[in-house]
Amino acid sequence: MLFQRPDDDTLYDALIARDAGYDGFAYVCVRTTGIFCRLTCSARKPKRENVQFFDTTAECLHAGFRPCLRCRPMMGSGEAEPLVAALLEALEREPERRWLEADIVAMGLDASTVRRAFKRRFGMSFLEMARLRRLGQAAERLTSDDSVVDAQVEAGFDSGSGFRAAVTRLLGEAPAKLRGKTMLKADWIETPIGPMIAIADQHALHILEFLERKALATEVRKLQAVTGSAIAFGRAAPIDQIEAELSAYFAGTSAEFATRLAPQGTSFERQVWDGLRRIAAGVSVTYSGLAGEIGNPAAIRAVGRANGANPIAIVIPCHRVVGASGDLTGYGGGLWRKRWLLEHERRIAAGLTRLVTRE
Known part of the structure; x- marks a missing residue:
């Protein structure tokens, strides 16, 4: 189940309380300073009428705000979080795997924590990223003349129309047109x-x-x-x-x-x-x-x-x-x-x- 962002009043209350439970689900942009922060930032809290919330750092940047130097919402310094690094390595080992939340739990990780970590770093969940990798693997099979049905099954899609639509969105081509490219x-x-x-x-x-x-x-x-x-x-x-x-x-x-x-x-x-x-x-x-x-x-x-x-x-x-x-x-x-x-x-x-x- 995908996370549904709380309403702005709930997020503002979380900002005032520095509630770590909402960290990574949304970012606060302060109109008076032009800066965006994590909800857990220790900086002085702005007035309610001076803030707006976005789901990702990318949206904050597109809106013209710059990242706070105190809470570093871009996660710019140091290595990726251990759970992020571990899952990226696992994805590299098995890019064709159809990852599920159950697989994440089986690794001893909390699915909601993983979602937040990947949203913070990439603006998408691990499962969304894994889906893109499966599509990439399927596209490679199509260029080597594998049948569309074989590539569909390999990518883990039960619906042929869903598979064709997903590949077209990703690569700009219908699957059958990828052969030989x-x-x-x-x-x-x-x-x-x-x-x-x-x-x-x-x-x-x-x-x-x-x-x-x-x-x-x-x-x-x-x-x-x-x-x-x-x-x-x-x-x-x-x-x-x-x-x-x-x-x-x-x-x-x-x-x-x-x-x-x-x-x-x-x-x-x-x-x-x-x-x-x-x-x-x-x-x-x-x-x-x-x-x-x-x-x-x-x-x-x-x-x-x-x-x-x-x-x-x-x-x-x-x-x-x-x-x-x-x-x-x-x-x-x-x-x-x-x-x-x-x-x-x-x-x-x-x-x-x-x-x-x-x-």
């Missing part, structure tokens, strides 16, 4: 500032975005249209490589990325993205400066549009571009992330400089 893989990557989704083939990374980015769905459709490929949840070598490189990046030990990239864009956009990759970590440039660097100083607005169309966050560092006054400008992952990344890279650059000086 090249299959791209998509998977989650955890970072200290929120989960990202990576999409790749066996040779290169096509998309790396924060899950809250509004343009993500458009980028996925564009990728499918250009490549003629379908997308299933799973792992490809470039995803493993970029995950390892991001781990070193967030640990502050390296700002270098060697994963092969294949972003879909016009020749001008790719020229801008190449220019972005030449900006060193710890350095920021203006749009006019970037336009001059690529040899087209009059194309400031076009450079801005290309910067915003970048489908590979962090690795193609569009966050290193600022306004002419030095102010932070728009960023698809949210301005708070842009500020975080620039400060993080400043510290990386300073640490590497000290290391070279000592040597």
Whole structure:
């Protein structure tokens, strides 16, 4: 049974009481400060008329609120909760398994606690995530010419029409049309500032975005249209490589990325993205400066549009571009992330400089 969110008055009472029983079911957004928090946050409590509640951190970010630095609603620091890590590992071992709440209980876990933990971290339950993985496995079988009925049974669907509708929503194609198509893989990557989704083939990374980015769905459709490929949840070598490189990046030990990239864009956009990759970590440039660097100083607005169309966050560092006054400008992952990344890279650059000086 899916959890039904209590009404706002009940949630406000939980906020005042810092009731941990509601933690993860909803988040409070404070209009007067522009910040969103957990219901258990220790900050001073706002008035009832100044708050609104959302089910997920993604909704809070889409509404323009930024995460509280005190209660860290994005769960940005440290490793995933042990129960989350354990279930993700189990899902990796058996992505084709039809997981039920009974399976979670059999592992000695509380089903409602698991729901809250996954909702906090991913905006979806573990069972929803497992369903997506089953669909991905089924889609792979379809591209290898297995029958639709066999793939349906393998994915755990009793209804043929339900299976076809679910695959179509996920991959944008009816099951029968997937046969013979090249299959791209998509998977989650955890970072200290929120989960990202990576999409790749066996040779290169096509998309790396924060899950809250509004343009993500458009980028996925564009990728499918250009490549003629379908997308299933799973792992490809470039995803493993970029995950390892991001781990070193967030640990502050390296700002270098060697994963092969294949972003879909016009020749001008790719020229801008190449220019972005030449900006060193710890350095920021203006749009006019970037336009001059690529040899087209009059194309400031076009450079801005290309910067915003970048489908590979962090690795193609569009966050290193600022306004002419030095102010932070728009960023698809949210301005708070842009500020975080620039400060993080400043510290990386300073640490590497000290290391070279000592040597």
